[in-house]
Structure formats: C-alpha cells, structure tokens
Amino acid sequence: MRTAMAIRPILTAEAPILRERTKRVSRFDASLHRLLDDMLETMRDAPGVGLAANQIGVPLQVAIIEVDDKITELVNPQIVRTAGEQIDWEGCLSLPGYVAEVGRYEKVTVKARDRHGREFRTRGTELFGRALQHEIDHLNGTLYIDHLESLDELVRVHESEEVEEQTAAGI
Ligand code: CO
Numbered sequence: 001m002r003t004a005m006a007i008r009p010i011l012t013a014e015a016p017i018l019r020e021r022t023k024r025v026s027r028f029d030a031s032l033h034r035l036l037d038d039m040l041e042t043m044r045d046a047p048g049v050g051l052a053a054n055q056i057g058v059p060l061q062v063a064i065i066e067v068d069d070k071i072t073e074l075v076n077p078q079i080v081r082t083a084g085e086q087i088d089w090e091g092c093l094s095l096p097g098y099v100a101e102v103g104r105y106e107k108v109t110v111k112a113r114d115r116h117g118r119e120f121r122t123r124g125t126e127l128f129g130r131a132l133q134h135e136i137d138h139l140n141g142t143l144y145i146d147h148l149e150s151l152d153e154l155v156r157v158h159e160s161e162e163v164e165e166q167t168a169a170g171i
Contacts, residue, residue: 005041008056028117050131050171052138063135077112093170
C-alpha cells in the first residue's frame with residue numbers, strides 16, 4: 001500500500017535524541033525516500049529552511065535544506081572545507097520563538113550522498129552555508145545555543161526587528 005507524505009511532529013530542545021550523534025545511512029531504500037519526503041513536508045509546514053532527521057525522532061545522518069526554492073537532500077553529510085567567518089541571526093525549529101547571533105564559517109564545502117547513494121559536493125555561503133553547518137551540527141547532537149557564551153544572548157523573535165523572517169523561521 002502506498003501512503004502519502006506525512007507531517008511528523010518536530011521535537012524540541014529537551015528531547016534527548018537531539019543531543020545524540022546520529023548513525024550513518026547504509027541502505028538507500030524506500031524507507032529513506034519516505035523519510036526524506038516526510039522531512040520536506042514537515043519542514044515546509046513548520047515553516048523552516050532546514051530540518052535534520054533526529055528533529056523528528058529518527059537517529060540517522062539525514063538532513064534537508066530549502067533555500068531560494070532549491071531543495072538539497074543530504075545523506076551522511078560531512079564538511080570537507082571551510083573559509084572565513086560570518087555572524088548572523090539564527091533560529092531553530094526545535095527552539096521555537098527564539099533567535100541569536102551565531103558565528104559560523106562564511107563558506108563551507110560539504111560532501112554527502114543523495115537519496116540514491118550517489119556522492120556529491122555542494123558549496124554554501126550566506127543562509128545556505130549557515131543551514132549546512134546548522135544541520136550537520138544537529139546530526140552530531142549539537143544545537144546552535146551551544147555556540148553561544150550564554151543563553152542570555154537568546155532574543156525572542158518578535159522583539160528583534162533586525163531578524164529576517166526567513167532566518168527567524170528556523171533551520
Ligand atoms: Co535546527
């Protein structure tokens with residue numbers, strides 16, 4: 001029986017699975033495709049620009065990003081090259097309602113596999129580069145708040161006029 005895509009609940013920061021390293025994917029089968037399809041639906045519904053599998057309770061190295069109408073599916077992603085630094089506002093679907101200024105690499109090159117197991121590389125700057133780093137952090141059990149000196153740096157979304165809506169939506 002074929003089932004339609006499903007929106008799955010997004011776990012919030014206190015969920016232990018968000019603090020654990022996820023496992024590498026070895027089977028690029030229908031269940032992986034279903035997971036990726038559900039993640040896209042869930043991310044768009046939130047709405048957000050990125051989602052990692054452990055945010056919906058699945059401890060696998062799988063993430064999805066949608067920036068500027070481009071969908072990037074990442075399986076077993078790894079950062080292989082970095083350059084520069086950038087600081088910008090960042091939010092997370094697992095910490096709804098808050099953002100903070102987070103320092104990240106300005107450019108990253110990521111090696112990953114697609115849903116069929118084919119290896120590819122992608123480079124990112126600005127929001128896409130930030131999302132790549134944010135999602136790979138998730139897959140290693142790291143949240144953006146771990147990059148802050150203090151949780152006092154968190155700002156409620158509606159109190160910050162500087163925050164761009166797309167960034168604030170959460171990655
Ligand atoms: Co996030």
